[in-house]
Amino acid sequence: MIKRITNYLETRACAPAYSGWVLAGIAICFFGAAINTMAGWLYVSSGLSCAILAIAAILPPRSLSRLKVSRRLIEPVTAGEDLRIQLEVINQSQQNVSLLKITDILPLVLKDKFAQKPLEHTINQIEPKNNYEWEYYYPTQRRGIYRWQTVQLISGAPLGLFWSRRDRNCPATAIVYPQILPLVSCPLIDELGKDESRRNHYQGNPAYAATEGLIRSLRPYRTGDPIRLVHWRTSARYGELRVRELEVITGGEDIIIALDSAAQWNEENFEQAVIAATSLYFYAQRQQMKVQLWTAGTGLVRGENRRILETLAATLPQEDVISTEPPNIPLIWLTENVTTISSLPNGSRWALWQNHESEPHQVINQDIPGLIISKEEQLQNQLQKII
Secondary structure (H helix, E strand, O other): OHHHHHHHHHHHOOEEOHHHHHHHHHHHHHHHHHHHHOOHHHHHHHHHHHHHHHHHHHHHHHHHHOEEEEEOOOOOEEOOOEEEEEEEEEEOOOOOEEEEEEEEOOOOOOOOOOOOOOEEEEEEEEOOOOEEEEEEEEEOOOOEEEEEEEEEEEEOOOOOOEEEEEEEEEEEEEEEEOOOOOOOOOHHHHOOOHHHHHHHOOOOOOOOOOOOOOEEEEEEOOOOOOHHHEOHHHHHHHOOOEEEEEOOOOOOOOEEEEEOOOOOOOHHHHHHHHHHHHHHHHHHHHOOOOEEEEEOOOEEEOOOHHHHHHHHHHOOOOOOOOOOOOOOOOEEEEEOOHHHHHHOOOOOEEEEEOOOOOOHHHHOOOOOOEEEEOOOOOHHHHHOOOO
16 A cells, blocks of 8 residues: 555655655654744754755656657667667756656566566766766567557655656667578478479489589588588689589479468477578578568568568467468478478478477378477577488
């Protein structure tokens, strides 16, 4: 009850601090003693104490009423990086403002579970018609789009006997992108669409019919390139390692990375699936392929990388279905539902995250190869496995 009363007084007028209660008690004692003794100095002491209390109660709300708070745009970051948050407190009055504390009320989903205290900062003084900039960095752990709008200003100026608190509407939007794994190779992308090519080519797979394959270009060897892609004849001619870039056969269609976001997911599995979708998308871009993203909530998305990253940052499991199903062309299907794999178009690939209840033999399908993602192994290594 006391906490509720204090909170009510702080937000609408002002609430006495401990020192304010002490001074109020002393004033009452002086006044009671003055009545009993009729001593004038006791009346004066009691009156001075009441005057100090009145001044201390009026000034904090007045000093806060002349303060304005603005916020600068928060640049997007990748999960694991720190958000740079900048607030500016502007003193519009002709007097100094001191004994000020500012608190940024972050959303609970963004705050660290171990951080129990609010994020606050103390300002000693702001000059008249001047401003104070507060910049701080906040660590991020998970991707997402986070919004909040409340900044609290607390003042006890000038004596600290009473404290007043006011909320300021200061909207903020922080976008935390999912991580992008540095894939050196990815058979899920490289092999997409080759099943159809094998069926239509009388020699089987044209990319492997010869020892050299279909070479798009040769480039110098870079650290991390697979040795199997080294073109030894050209390397011997130039005296340095040259690596083959093989033409990926996709039948002229766009590559679609589809995330089964309409289904129910295990939370940890879904976060891994989003990271996988992001990594696969940018790997396909580096291979100069036409690539699109599909989620149940947005349908097909293509365009600027920022738009793709924002889509993946915002997606959630069991989201409302905007597009009923992905296009009927070869795609990469990221799911936790085994039953959806059998209905994929020919030439597709899949990656399956399994719950404890799922059985490995349920997903064996010779016509549509894919990957079973294990929790015991790093995701990057599994995405680079040969399927």
